[in-house]
Amino acid sequence: MTLSSRRLLGGAMLAAVAGFALLGPLHGADPLRQNLSATLLPPGAGHPLGTDHLGRDMLARLAAGARLSFGYALLAALAAAVPGTLLGLLAALRGGWPERLLLGLADAVQALPALLLVVLVTAFAPGEFLPLYIGVALALWVEFFRISRNTAAGVLARPQVEAARLLGLGTGHILRRHLWPEVAALTATLFAFAAGTAVTTVAALAFVGVGARPPVPEWGSMMTELLPYHAEAPLALLLPALLIFLTVLGLHLLAGRERA
Amino acid sequence: MSLIVEKLRIRGPEGVLVQGASFALAPGEPLVLLGETGSGKSLLAQAVMGTLPPGLRAEGRILLDGRDLLPLPPRERRALWGRRIAMLPQEPWAALDPTMRAEAQVAEVDRLVHRHGAAEARRRAAARLAHLGLQGAGRRYPFQLSGGMNQRVALAATEAAGAALLIADEPTKGLDAALRDTAGALLRAEAEAGRMLLVITHDVALARLLGGQAMVMLSGAVVEAGALPGLLEAPQHDYTRRLVAAEPSRWQDWPRRPPGRAIVEGNGLHKRLGGRELFGGLDMSIGEGEVVAVAGPSGCGKTTLGNLLLGLARPDRGQVRRGAWVAPLGLQKLYQDPVAAFTPHQTLGQGIAELRRRHGLAEDRAAGLLPRLRLQPALLGRRPSEVSGGELQRFGLLRALLLDPALLFADEATSRLDPLTQQEVMALLRECVEERGTALLLVTHETALAEKAAGRVLRLGT
Numbered sequence: 001m002t003l004s005s006r007r008l009l010g011g012a013m014l015a016a017v018a019g020f021a022l023l024g025p026l027h028g029a030d031p032l033r034q035n036l037s038a039t040l041l042p043p044g045a046g047h048p049l050g051t052d053h054l055g056r057d058m059l060a061r062l063a064a065g066a067r068l069s070f071g072y073a074l075l076a077a078l079a080a081a082v083p084g085t086l087l088g089l090l091a092a093l094r095g096g097w098p099e100r101l102l103l104g105l106a107d108a109v110q111a112l113p114a115l116l117l118v119v120l121v122t123a124f125a126p127g128e129f130l131p132l133y134i135g136v137a138l139a140l141w142v143e144f145f146r147i148s149r150n151t152a153a154g155v156l157a158r159p160q161v162e163a164a165r166l167l168g169l170g171t172g173h174i175l176r177r178h179l180w181p182e183v184a185a186l187t188a189t190l191f192a193f194a195a196g197t198a199v200t201t202v203a204a205l206a207f208v209g210v211g212a213r214p215p216v217p218e219w220g221s222m223m224t225e226l227l228p229y230h231a232e233a234p235l236a237l238l239l240p241a242l243l244i245f246l247t248v249l250g251l252h253l254l255a256g257r258e259r260a
Numbered sequence: 261m262s263l264i265v266e267k268l269r270i271r272g273p274e275g276v277l278v279q280g281a282s283f284a285l286a287p288g289e290p291l292v293l294l295g296e297t298g299s300g301k302s303l304l305a306q307a308v309m310g311t312l313p314p315g316l317r318a319e320g321r322i323l324l325d326g327r328d329l330l331p332l333p334p335r336e337r338r339a340l341w342g343r344r345i346a347m348l349p350q351e352p353w354a355a356l357d358p359t360m361r362a363e364a365q366v367a368e369v370d371r372l373v374h375r376h377g378a379a380e381a382r383r384r385a386a387a388r389l390a391h392l393g394l395q396g397a398g399r400r401y402p403f404q405l406s407g408g409m410n411q412r413v414a415l416a417a418t419e420a421a422g423a424a425l426l427i428a429d430e431p432t433k434g435l436d437a438a439l440r441d442t443a444g445a446l447l448r449a450e451a452e453a454g455r456m457l458l459v460i461t462h463d464v465a466l467a468r469l470l471g472g473q474a475m476v477m478l479s480g481a482v483v484e485a486g487a488l489p490g491l492l493e494a495p496q497h498d499y500t501r502r503l504v505a506a507e508p509s510r511w512q513d514w515p516r517r518p519p520g521r522a523i524v525e526g527n528g529l530h531k532r533l534g535g536r537e538l539f540g541g542l543d544m545s546i547g548e549g550e551v552v553a554v555a556g557p558s559g560c561g562k563t564t565l566g567n568l569l570l571g572l573a574r575p576d577r578g579q580v581r582r583g584a585w586v587a588p589l590g591l592q593k594l595y596q597d598p599v600a601a602f603t604p605h606q607t608l609g610q611g612i613a614e615l616r617r618r619h620g621l622a623e624d625r626a627a628g629l630l631p632r633l634r635l636q637p638a639l640l641g642r643r644p645s646e647v648s649g650g651e652l653q654r655f656g657l658l659r660a661l662l663l664d665p666a667l668l669f670a671d672e673a674t675s676r677l678d679p680l681t682q683q684e685v686m687a688l689l690r691e692c693v694e695e696r697g698t699a700l701l702l703v704t705h706e707t708a709l710a711e712k713a714a715g716r717v718l719r720l721g722t
Binding site for chain 2: 158163164167168169173181
């Protein structure tokens with residue numbers, strides 16, 4: 001498969017998930033309304049994707065989950081990418097003690113398992129979403145920092161930068177014309193991977209009961225709720241898993257780079 | 261054993277790149293293909309080897325021991341590599357495996373090509389390396405060896421494969437004069453040992469060293485052929501004449517002028533690099549309008565000395581003083597590899613415009629310099645990778661001249677250019693010295709160039 005067709009496929013998967021997120025509200029069902037006389041229904045009239053163990057509409061819940069997972073994952077990736085990349089550029093340009101300090105901090109963060117870090121941050125406000133995403137961003141910025149710092153340091157060692165300095169072109173020029181074009185390409189790729197990681201991290205934590213909690217329609221917590229009914233309604237359990245799969249694979253395909 | 265090439269024509273998507281070249285190669289007598297970058301000499305070698313870039317097609321006949329290679333499928337052509345035809349790579353230090361010791365790289369050939377046992381292969385490899393004067397280097401990695409030594413390791417590996425036809429593409433690229441002589445002697449020894457040798461080069465001195473036959477190529481056509489050294493002593497074609505005249509040893513001496521005010525002065529400079537002392541207690545000063553050359557073998561600290569004077573590096577001891585009258589941006593530098601000295605992310609015109617805006621320079625300054633440096637204005641719309649090395653080096657000169665430098669540091673600025681382009685760039689530098697009184701610091705490994713151009717030659721590491 002060529003790079004462009006991989007990207008196209010990835011884009012199509014993400015568009016499908018996004019379309020799904022928008023389609024939900026049109027369907028009109030309340031993702032939280034229970035109907036104990038219509039539990040674990042198979043797909044059919046009124047409930048295109050069936051209902052869960054409390055009789056809630058699956059389509060409405062999955063669509064709400066898509067908005068939650070997808071939207072917040074992008075926010076978390078952004079919250080990691082912007083400071084991470086900027087700090088990396090700063091470290092490479094400034095050198096000296098700020099660089100050593102930031103590198104030490106990055107080492108310290110990476111020495112902690114990422115999931116543990118998120119759990120620790122979430123402990124400040126259990127059940128809230130904001131600390132969950134702050135935790136994810138805190139775990140993810142390190143990669144942006146390292147990539148941008150290492151790329152920038154490599155470029156800064158090239159004769160082109162020495163020449164620009166001799167010509168009196170200044171740091172702004174070096175940032176814009178020498179460093180940014182190289183760092184930006186890598187950062188964009190990393191961003192897609194980071195968003196994928198954020199989706200799986202949040203879902204995995206919700207699955208074990210951290211972060212999102214029932215009845216919030218989050219994909220991971222939906223799977224936890226539906227797990228006891230896997231024999232009666234395998235489709236209901238499969239659907240959130242399928243959406244996570246599509247989202248993460250789509251992001252990774254989109255992030256694909258030319259292989260050397 | 262013979263190689264006969266008949267009416268070889270190489271076509272690309274935009275037309276014919278090499279037109280009907282014919283030659284014959286026999287053991288013992290090297291054939292040297294001379295020509296500038298883009299003349300098609302490397303394509304000719306690639307056609308023989310069977311490694312033409314995609315999209316290019318060869319027509320005619322290439323007979324190796326009577327068998328035409330061109331109709332053979334790629335798999336059969338590959339089967340000839342190493343065993344029948346070997347290519348000594350350009351810049352072998354980049355072609356060797358950095359994670360393998362020298363001896364292992366050679367022994368691997370004996371093991372994989374000739375199916376010798378490990379111990380036997382090692383014994384053979386050691387003997388080959390010793391034969392090329394590399395005793396004791398077998399346990400070292402390529403990055404621990406000099407350029408010339410790496411080249412000999414690569415040569416030992418091709419010898420091990422036992423190919424009767426050896427193709428060497430620019431074997432002296434990146435080597436200084438002493439190493440070039442050694443490389444030439446090694447290659448000649450290969451021919452004398454009964455191998456067929458095809459050497460591609462723009463280096464007239466190497467051609468003279470090798471002897472044998474030579475063909476001169478210009479824009480895809482063979483313009484002159486004959487025996488060496490006669491061909492170079494009495495060249496018939498105009499291009500060959502210019503090529504021979506472009507050798508630095510044939511240049512006229514540049515006029516010597518008394519230096520003016522001191523631009524930069526170094527006193528008692530000490531510098532160590534990688535645990536080795538490059539120089540200790542060195543004094544050096546450059547005056548207005550003066551041409552000073554720093555010569556010496558690779559790795560002796562020539563570039564470092566220039567960088568110290570420009571303030572790009574600090575000496576361990578001693579001090580560098582700049583004349584109080586020299587503008588802050590009055591010291592400029594030209595680089596060995598011009599492509600590396602430009603950001604690839606903007607066109608040349610954008611780069612110059614940015615420089616102009618930054619320093620509030622008049623718009624017609626650059627426009628006026630373009631014809632002076634024989635640069636077409638259309639080139640401004642291109643990126644650094646889209647112009648030739650000579651053109652890019654002239655753009656490097658242009659952007660330096662925009663700042664009216666008191667001193668230009670040319671760091672091997674012409675060593676990667678072919679002889680005619682080198683001559684042209686050097687002529688432009690000479691004009692700068694004569695017309696603007698710019699001082700020139702030349703770092704070069706070419707002794708002849710240093711002696712012709714500079715009023716003063718500082719030899720390092722001797």
